[in-house]
Amino acid sequence: MSDAGHAPEPLMRMRLRVEQDVFVVRQMGREVARAVGMEQQDQTRLATALSEVGRVMLTFGHGADVTFEAVPSGVPTLRVKVVNSHPGDAAEVRMQLGQVGRLVDTLEVSDDEAGTVVGMARRLPASVPRLTPERMDDIRAGLAQHVPGTPLDELSVQNQQLIAALDEVRAQRDDLSRLNAELEETNRGVMALYNQLSQELEETNRGVVALYAELDEKSEQLRTVSEAKSRFLANVSHELRAPVTAVIGLARLLGDPASEPLGDEQRRQVDLISSSANDLLTLVNDLLDLAKAEAGRIEPEWSEVDLRAVFGQLRGTLRPLATRPEVDFMVEEPSPLSLSLYTDEVLLARVLRNLLTNAIKFTAEGEVRLAVRTVDDDIEFTVSDTGTGIPAELHERIFEEFYQVPRSRAITGKGTGLGLPYARRLVGILGGGLRVDSEPGRGSTFTVRLPLTRP
Ligand code: ADP
Numbered sequence: 001m002s003d004a005g006h007a008p009e010p011l012m013r014m015r016l017r018v019e020q021d022v023f024v025v026r027q028m029g030r031e032v033a034r035a036v037g038m039e040q041q042d043q044t045r046l047a048t049a050l051s052e053v054g055r056v057m058l059t060f061g062h063g064a065d066v067t068f069e070a071v072p073s074g075v076p077t078l079r080v081k082v083v084n085s086h087p088g089d090a091a092e093v094r095m096q097l098g099q100v101g102r103l104v105d106t107l108e109v110s111d112d113e114a115g116t117v118v119g120m121a122r123r124l125p126a127s128v129p130r131l132t133p134e135r136m137d138d139i140r141a142g143l144a145q146h147v148p149g150t151p152l153d154e155l156s157v158q159n160q161q162l163i164a165a166l167d168e169v170r171a172q173r174d175d176l177s178r179l180n181a182e183l184e185e186t187n188r189g190v191m192a193l194y195n196q197l198s199q200e201l202e203e204t205n206r207g208v209v210a211l212y213a214e215l216d217e218k219s220e221q222l223r224t225v226s227e228a229k230s231r232f233l234a235n236v237s238h239e240l241r242a243p244v245t246a247v248i249g250l251a252r253l254l255g256d257p258a259s260e261p262l263g264d265e266q267r268r269q270v271d272l273i274s275s276s277a278n279d280l281l282t283l284v285n286d287l288l289d290l291a292k293a294e295a296g297r298i299e300p301e302w303s304e305v306d307l308r309a310v311f312g313q314l315r316g317t318l319r320p321l322a323t324r325p326e327v328d329f330m331v332e333e334p335s336p337l338s339l340s341l342y343t344d345e346v347l348l349a350r351v352l353r354n355l356l357t358n359a360i361k362f363t364a365e366g367e368v369r370l371a372v373r374t375v376d377d378d379i380e381f382t383v384s385d386t387g388t389g390i391p392a393e394l395h396e397r398i399f400e401e402f403y404q405v406p407r408s409r410a411i412t413g414k415g416t417g418l419g420l421p422y423a424r425r426l427v428g429i430l431g432g433g434l435r436v437d438s439e440p441g442r443g444s445t446f447t448v449r450l451p452l453t454r455p
Helices: 018-038 038-056 092-105 134-147 151-255 264-294 307-319 346-363 420-428
Strands: 012-018 064-071 077-083 106-112 113-122 305-308 327-331 340-343 368-376 378-385 433-439 444-452
Touching: 012 134, 018 038, 018 064, 018 077, 018 134, 018 151, 038 064, 038 077, 038 092, 038 113, 038 151, 038 340, 092 151, 113 307, 151 264, 151 305, 264 420, 305 307, 305 346, 305 368, 307 327, 307 346, 307 368, 340 346, 340 444, 346 368, 346 420, 346 444, 420 433
Parallel strands: 327 368
Antiparallel strands: 012 064, 064 077, 077 113, 106 113, 305 340, 368 378, 378 444, 433 444
């Protein structure tokens, strides 16, 4: 593509004939670069590149024409073209120029029919005033008046430039070594920090490992102790059952009409023995149940359980307990969605009976109600009453063994404080959970949540 279309009139032309001209062309190159607004360093680069090109072109012995052009459009650029009148030198010139291209933005060597052409371009800095036609005229006029100095002048300018360049190199080297020192310092700091951090991490890790070891040891101890407790409870209650049953039998025998008649006081004492022995038997049985459940000795018998049957049975067996007319005892009919579930029928009935017995025990008036409904993939049984209620802070404590709410007196019957922990264990074995909502004076609702299908 030719530049002629939009390239304005060249800024300057000159001819290279003898070696001395190389100095002149160098000077003029710097002068043009300065005139169009290049910085000092760029002026030197361009001048050096140009003198190298001039020197190489002259070695072919044909002389050369040098043209300086400023391109104002786009990114303003200064172009220099050096043409000799001997086509076919391009490859050789290119080789001899070697690294000169690094001094400018582009350097191209080509052959055209008139001769070998070297074209160089260097962008002008953004801060340069616009190259209007008027400004170009001024630059042209300024350059026309410039009188080239002697080679000696050029040598002294070159020396000064060399000194300046050396100074700059030295300053850069100083900067570099200062930066290196800083970098080294920073690296040392980072390494120290890194070492400190990894040391701290290692210490923390050691601490955590030790803590875990201790925790493992403690839970192992806890498990052993808990197993020992369950074994002890199971053994003791089992051993107690036989003598207590014997005491009950003997008391019944003593009170039997067929036996020797008893005096009033004797009868009273025999009744006392009998009722105490019965209480003891309940406690022993409860303990045995709980110990068995805790020791994992209860294996559920899974089957599809018909809830209408379970509810019917509960209704029948518990109604005799709920005889007070002030309390409505209600066992709702299971809805069509909650007619059956996959569980252990005996354990489920035991849990619900336990909760219903408690509700009846602690309700003076109002109602006791058993209901069932499905919730997502689960089934929920609720045993609600309008009884004494339980303070919120004791909602978890009532599930501890032997815990009974202080001053909560059962309306009927006594208790051992083992019913709820046992019920929660059984529900756990069935793969579900047991929770309570209750408020003193308003009543309680115990909720058993179980999976509908096999856990
Ligand atoms: P207990 O044999 O004493 O009933 P539980 O473990 O079944 O033992 O219950 C523990 C305690 O929780 C009871 O002593 C009672 O204070 C309280 N409690 C349980 N159910 C109810 C209820 N429905 N209403 C009020 N308090 C209850």
